[in-house]
Amino acid sequence: MRPAMAGDQPAIRRMIRRAGINPLGLAWRRFVVVEASEGIIACGQVKDHADGSRELASLAVAEGWRGRGLARVIIEHLQRQSGPPLWLTCREGLVPLYTRFGFREVTDTRDLSPYFRRLMRLARVILRIVRPEEGLAVMLWPESCTNREDWPVSG
Numbered sequence: 001m002r003p004a005m006a007g008d009q010p011a012i013r014r015m016i017r018r019a020g021i022n023p024l025g026l027a028w029r030r031f032v033v034v035e036a037s038e039g040i041i042a043c044g045q046v047k048d049h050a051d052g053s054r055e056l057a058s059l060a061v062a063e064g065w066r067g068r069g070l071a072r073v074i075i076e077h078l079q080r081q082s083g084p085p086l087w088l089t090c091r092e093g094l095v096p097l098y099t100r101f102g103f104r105e106v107t108d109t110r111d112l113s114p115y116f117r118r119l120m121r122l123a124r125v126i127l128r129i130v131r132p133e134e135g136l137a138v139m140l141w142p143e144s145c146t147n148r149e150d151w152p153v154s155g
Contacts, residue, residue, distance in 0.1 A: 004033045051113050
């Protein structure tokens, strides 16, 4: 695993597109990548949002490399590097995966940071149209950070 470099941006974009996850905010400077002989096989980043919240995002592992612990290595590295609190959004089916890393689903919208509150309102509308069978979850690490006084919110 290593920090991404400018030349990694096209490979990161391809990997995120293939994974079918949010293609917005893919700034290579925030990414860590795992590389093999065939190129980048896994990536992830932490995004900073205007409300002060930080999001574990863009976690993707190439199909042939899944199940080998690469996501775990990236998640644990980004948790150590960033520290809490750390938010994430994921498909509802992935909640058990992130629970293993100390993330807990935040179901009460009053406990969401302003960014994630807006995101969930928008996502509910879009998902009803695009993927009605799929739900979106917002999770927070650690769970104890649902107390608003713990948020590093600026403004």
